[in-house]
Amino acid sequence: MTVVDTDKCDECGTCISVCPGNALLIGNRLAVSPEKCTSCGLCIKVCPFGAISNVQQKI
Amino acid sequence: MSNKKYDIIVVGAGPAGACAAMSAASAGRRVLLLERKPVPGVPVRCGEGIGHQGMTLSFEPRPEWIKSTVTRARMFSPSGIGVEIGNVDKSYILDRERMDADLVRMAAEAGAEFRASSPVVWAEETSSNQYKVTCSNTPNNINTNNGTGTNNSADINNTDNTKTEFEAACLILADGVESRLARCFGWNTALRLADIETAAFARIETAGIEGDCCTFYTGSAVAPGGYLWVFPRGNGVANVGLGVIGSRCRAGLPKELLLDFIKRTYPEGRVTDLHCGGVPVAKWVRPLVRGGVMLVGDAARQVNAINGAGLAYSFYAGQLAGTVAAKAFRSDGGLRRKALSAYQREWAKVFGKQQERSFALKEFIMSADDAFLDKIADSLSKEPSGKVSYLRVFMRTFSSRPLLLFKAFKLFR
Numbered sequence: 285m286t287v288v289d290t291d292k293c294d295e296c297g298t299c300i301s302v303c304p305g306n307a308l309l310i311g312n313r314l315a316v317s318p319e320k321c322t323s324c325g326l327c328i329k330v331c332p333f334g335a336i337s338n339v340q341q342k343i
Numbered sequence: 344m345s346n347k348k349y350d351i352i353v354v355g356a357g358p359a360g361a362c363a364a365m366s367a368a369s370a371g372r373r374v375l376l377l378e379r380k381p382v383p384g385v386p387v388r389c390g391e392g393i394g395h396q397g398m399t400l401s402f403e404p405r406p407e408w409i410k411s412t413v414t415r416a417r418m419f420s421p422s423g424i425g426v427e428i429g430n431v432d433k434s435y436i437l438d439r440e441r442m443d444a445d446l447v448r449m450a451a452e453a454g455a456e457f458r459a460s461s462p463v464v465w466a467e468e469t470s471s472n473q474y475k476v477t478c479s480n481t482p483n484n485i486n487t488n489n490g491t492g493t494n495n496s497a498d499i500n501n502t503d504n505t506k507t508e509f510e511a512a513c514l515i516l517a518d519g520v521e522s523r524l525a526r527c528f529g530w531n532t533a534l535r536l537a538d539i540e541t542a543a544f545a546r547i548e549t550a551g552i553e554g555d556c557c558t559f560y561t562g563s564a565v566a567p568g569g570y571l572w573v574f575p576r577g578n579g580v581a582n583v584g585l586g587v588i589g590s591r592c593r594a595g596l597p598k599e600l601l602l603d604f605i606k607r608t609y610p611e612g613r614v615t616d617l618h619c620g621g622v623p624v625a626k627w628v629r630p631l632v633r634g635g636v637m638l639v640g641d642a643a644r645q646v647n648a649i650n651g652a653g654l655a656y657s658f659y660a661g662q663l664a665g666t667v668a669a670k671a672f673r674s675d676g677g678l679r680r681k682a683l684s685a686y687q688r689e690w691a692k693v694f695g696k697q698q699e700r701s702f703a704l705k706e707f708i709m710s711a712d713d714a715f716l717d718k719i720a721d722s723l724s725k726e727p728s729g730k731v732s733y734l735r736v737f738m739r740t741f742s743s744r745p746l747l748l749f750k751a752f753k754l755f756r
Contacts, residue, residue: 296388297521298541298621302589304533306526310379310462330541332587332619334595 285339286316286323292335299327299336349375350676351668352476352511353455354463354524356383358654359640360517361446362401362661363668367515368455370669375509376447376455377478379462379518384443388544388620389654390584392557392574395433397655401662408442409435410576413557418736420720421562421713427728428736434557436574436582437654464506466514466527472678474514474635480505512678513668514636517661520621522642528633532642537709538625540569540586540651543597547605549612552581560604562713567591571604583609586622586651588709624648626702627695631687635680639664645690647698648705656694663689 293314300308307320308327316327316336328336353364356378364376391410398404412435416428451457458478465477516524520539525532552575560571568588573581583605587597597619605612623644631638639645639660646653664686671682719739723731 294386294619296618296620297519298539298619300521300523301532301534301539301621301623302536306523306533309464309523310521326536328594330536330539330589330592330621331594332541332543332592332597332621334598336594 285318286321286325286327286336287339288314288316289335289337290314292333294333294335296332298330298332302326302330346475346508346510347375348473349373349456349509349511350672350678351375351513351515351665352377352474352509353515353517353665354466354476355379355517355519355640355642356447356450356457356459357443357517357519357640357657358446359642359645359657359661360515361443361450362658363515363517363639363665364455364457365446365450365453366662366665367669368450368453368665370666371454372669372672374450374455375511376450376457377461377463377476377509378447378457378459381460382444383447383459384440386616386618387439388542388618389439390544390572390574390582390651391437391439391576392572392652393435393437393654394652395435397652398435398658400655401658404435404437405442405445408437408445410438410580411436411554413555413575415553415556416559417556418559418720419561420717421564422717424717424720424724426720426723426731426736428731428733429728430730430732431557436576461507463518463524466524468528468634469510472635473510473512476509476511476514478507478509480507512635513671513683515639515664515668516636516642517639517657518642520623520641522638525628525636525638525642528636530628530633530638532628534589534621534623534625536589536592538623539589540622540624541589541592541597541619542569542584542586542622542651543601543617543619544582544584545601545605545614546576546580546616547583547609547612547614548580549609550579551609552579561716563591565604566600567596568709571601580615588624622646622651622653624651624702624705627690627698629687631690632683635678635683637664637668637683637686645694645698648702649708650701656698659694660686660690 307317350372368374461478558573566585568591569586571585625644640657645656667686
């Protein structure tokens, strides 16, 4: 699952601009919609601050 | 419940949005300007440089907007060969925080209603040819924090139940590189990795900054597929930033490279601000108008793809879109949507070609390697600086590899 570390996130929106599924939302904080996210990893790659990562989901 | 109605709603209060709102309100329209952040222009995600020509095309800059005036540039090749360019058009390093605030104030003085802390979460067309825009009133509880410091829910409908709706006949979207709203109206604005620079911006206090000179560093060790800039802000302060092309980026690389550079080059320097952002280096979006919706600024990819400069385009496009939209209203208050196409026509005529050329050049430069840049720098460094201009850099680039000229020519067609 793709998650945003809000401590590292600067809310710049670079991830949003490359997301093909429109799965990232910015209000005054940024988050990933688990329904729309396909885990393609583009947002992780372009984040200038390295605030997005994939974590294993606990069952 | 009836929504508050306007003629034009502008989403995003950066330079493009503020200029659009200002122009439309000056022409007598009822305008609402929405901004997601509490203070427009903060934090600054910009190198803050602009050429004299690009600035004065739209505005006479206020003295308090200008932190310093630059007349020289220096470029370093990947292996460190320095080329002094003495023949530089006068450029300004701006105080974006101050300027952005002033532009919004000017829009409000022209009659636009301004609302900060109003992130637009949805926009749609209604059955009566109006546009309905939904703002969240509680921007901080959009996310549910799962207690681990990470967020995984973005379903605004479940977590946010206080919203405000507004209606207008015309929408101007100036919501930046991250524009999501264009996607509500059928634009596919997702950028290819090769068409975005992922950037980090720092402000540093340090000795040894020349007040009238911009310095650029190139090479894959410094900024892969981009460049690093040092812009003087006066009083021992400088903007230092860099862009890395998305296709050569990895998580966190821009920040790491920037902090490494600062440590190496300005060991005594103190970093006072550190932010990041994306810069589109794509072709401008076509169409710019769909129905009653217009795109301006970064949302429309109105950025010079060679250097990432977008301010001058944003001023111009914002003013143009606002003026065209205001004129498209009939005396009975109805909008003639067809009249909005004048915006795209005029933009294409004035800056469209130039922007496309910058894109073609970017594609070409991305195909060059470090050794190529070193070779050009080496030959230019043997000339007196007063003789070196940007044009000469360009000419030398092609004369040293004539075959590339053919390749570039193909891109220009």
